[in-house]
Amino acid sequence: MIELKTPAEIQRMHVAGRFVAEVLSEVGQLADVGVNLLDLEHHVRGMIKRRGAESCYWDYAPSFGRGPFRNVICLSVNDAVLHGLPHDYTLRDGDVLSADLAVSIDGWVADSARTVVVGTATEEDLRIIRATEEALEAAIEMARPGNRLGDISAAIWAVARDYGYPVNNEFGGHGIGRTMHEEPHVSNKGRTGRGLTLRPGLTLALEPWFARTTDRIVYDADGWTIRSADGSRTAHSEHTVAITEDAPLVLTRRDTEHPVRQGDSASRLSTKDA
Template sequence: MIELKTPAEIERMHVTGRFVGEVLTEVGRLADVGVNLLDLERHVRGMIKERGAVSCYWDYSPSFGRGPFRNVICLSVNDAVLHGLPHDYVLRDGDVLKADIAVTIDGWAADSARTVIVGTPAADDLRIIRAAEEALEAAIEEAHPGRRVGDISEAISSVARGYGYPVNGEFGGHGIGRTMHEGPHISNTGRSGRGLVLRPGLVLALEPWFAKSTDRIVYDPDGWTIRSADGSRAAHAEHTVAITEDGPIVLTRRESEN
């Protein structure tokens, strides 16, 4: 189902988006050598409870997961690319951590993800993070009325091709509003000029993610954590973006990005 939001509803989603950005800023600050993923999870739970927000992940039971999901944030390390189940793992120097979170406040959702390096960064890890972030900004630039979903998909895959990274088309962006997942699906690969015409009031979670040397994925025994099939490291970037007559508004932009 595709539901267009009013300006007032978009502003309510912006309230949620600001909080999501605050959480990811805090996760980036806390992610350090020696920190356990379970401690990060507990800290985020506390932030959500204090704000009076509701996790979109808790009890989430999609067809691809071994549900229900009983955590409030996805934490994926190194070759884990998406839906990382927080577990008893202590972060090490050089780890690449992806943090992905979605919550509702007063019934309106926002969804965002970022990738950070723990401790000492490696040049090729910085490169793939930069590619994911550039692909996200390129996608946002296409989020104008009259353009099409395929224009967003092509923008993402074009950045990936420029960096030499393959692109998986199975998991990508999506509409968002009163629930975390609404229509349409936004593939990370596609052709410009194709697909749904973008209209004011449409709110999308755009989320490019790339692994360094494969577009194939495998699942961990936990049924949730998705890894690159060849073990190569990955990066993920995501923002919730509203399409308006005046252009895209990034609802989950973090203060460090302004």
């Protein structure tokens, strides 16, 4: 069942979204050479506790994972892209880190992800991060009343094609609201004019993620961490978005974030927020 939210309910989701944005901004700043993933995990735990929020990941046990998940943030490094289980790993110069966070505040959820480069960045790493950010902005632009769900999926796919990145269809975006995962599923690959008609009040977590040279994935022995099957590097960008009568409302936009759209200068993308 798809639940449309009232403007008041969207504002309550926006409260959670602003907090998620704050946490991910801080994680991006803290992610540095010599920092352990477990230190980032415990820092985020402290932020969540102080805010009085609840982690949507703790004790999460879906069919695709080896649950329950006993962490509050997903941290995925290099060829890992989704559901990265924080573990005893110290970040190195040139690592690519994807951080994904979902929390609930007063019963309403927001979900977002970002990818940063630790230390020295290569052109190719910046390129794939930029591709996911462009794809996310293209998807957000399609999140308007009267459009179809397939318009969002097609927008993501078009950016991936322009960059030459394959697209995996096993995991994608989703509805969100009172819980982290609601209907509908939002594929990162699709055709325009297909699927559900978008209506005001629909809230979606849109999350393009790409690997450089494959659309196949493998799981780590931990049962959670998903990697590119060929070991190529990855990137992941996500925002929670509300469809309104007017423009799409991004509920998890970071204060220092500069949305990257097709045709923008590559210099707009930095390894971390300014």
